[in-house]
Amino acid sequence: MTPQELTSLLEQLIATGENEVVEFKQADNNYSTDKIGEYFSALSNEANLRMAERGWLVFGVCDKPRMVVGSDYRIKTEQLHSLKNQIAQATEPSITLREIHVLNHPKGRVILFEIPAAPRGIPIAWKGHYYARAGESRVSLGLDKLDEIRQQTLQQDWTAQVISSATLMDLDEMAVRKARESFAQKYANRISSEEVMNWPLATFLDRARLTQHGKITRTTLLLLGKAEAAHFLSPHPAQMTWKLEGQERAYEHFGLPFFLNTTALYQRIRNIQLRILPQDELIPIEVSKYNQKIVLEALHNCIAHQDYVRNGRIIVTEQPNFLKFENEGDFFEGKPDEYIQGDKTPRRYRNPFLTQAMAELNMIDTMGYGIHLMYKGQVKRYFPLPDYDLKQPNAVSMTLYGGVVDPAYSRMLMQKTDLPLIDILALDRIQKKLSIPDDMVARLRKAGLIEGRKPNFHVSALIAKVSASKIDYIRTRAQDDAFYAKLVVDYLKNFGQASRTEINNLLMNKLSDALNDGQKEDKISNLLTNMRRSGKIINTGSRKSPTWQLAE
Structure with missing residues (x-):
């Protein structure tokens, strides 16, 4: 906010006076962080109950008489903003100040702490205790108010809510451009691509059901928002996580915009070619370990059906032979088995606004065909069918196989x-x-x-x-010798030398499973001989116990 806007806001708050969502404090530099946390919990919970977007804790204003007196609380900017982290660490679920505004008023320095309303259905605690307001007083959150928050109906669509402080500048340009292209492709028989690309941005967003009368919604940010716009969705992490498990372990988080980052996550998955040998045939059938369309269908389903008020992330775990997709929230309507044949259409969605926008951008359909198409896709690839696990409360897990079981x-x-x-x-x-x-x-x-x-x-x-x-199911397509030679060279660069046993350990599990152990050892012997003859490596040991080093 500009100084003029802050001044106008302060005047409005002073004129209204303290209430359930506004608290004034004179506050010197030693003001207790614990007290701030308690007020944070109280004002956040009360803002939720009164359908307000935020509450205000104002330092530098005396309540009686109500006037600006100034505050020297944390004069240094970095110390003041470190309060955000302190709040986030001790609130449950983790949430923090939306913004800290400092106004240099003629009568003294005023700090306005902008406190977000508690998410629908989730009260905010400070160090394990819930607080509320009784008029101008801070009190414990009573059971009646606690139940009221926890029982807030899920019929309110979290994804449809407007973020009044967000603007078109918070959207990712590439995501918007790709979204226009996808929308144009969906309606190619009715609207020319050129027309769609030339629409004003606000017009396109409304036509694609991403905004409400030009106002940015949570759906707009989830699908098209810049990475740094994620704070508008706090405390929801707005995040997908890819996790690699097995002999090697790795992970990566993917935030906004989901419209682009589902593909980015897919590209992290190790999607090698597999070869399946049919009965009485000499030429194998080649299939990719995972089909991109099936993986994205599963990931887009997670986004569409995620229960965002639970403040969880979507997780894709890559195991050697399968992918596991996990998202928050029960299966919303029916059971997965009812959708396999492709003849059930859901009557309702947990996130109707988000699902409609995703359908407009060609990410999903809204007829319930997604599960059916994933099953049919696996059949065409001769792989096991997906498995759904609904045993974990308030969560859905789906396993997608990337290899042969039987x-x-x-x-x-x-x-x-x-x-x-x-x-x-x-x-x-x-x-x-x-x-x-x-x-x-x-x-x-x-x-x-x-x-x-x-x-x-x-x-x-x-x-x-x-x-x-x-029966010869080859888990990985055999690489050419240059690939294996580079692994050897990289190893020698890092460690200086290697015995034959060490090189075997390096390469054996990288070679095609079509070879038995003896054939793999012969392959390695031939590789080392060729590298020696070409002058890349030398043997500084004996013929019986070689020690390989890079040639000078």
């Missing part, structure tokens, strides 16, 4: 391309050692699709039988 199942899909989805669902459960209804057992057995006795059913050997020597 070779017989995959070969079954290759050979019998006309299997109905209901049969494939049952066969998928069989390969995962899960139970199926007795009537389905009878159906599959009659069709000759399964064998064995209950509960040890398996895919029929009559169709998928093949000698073990022909």
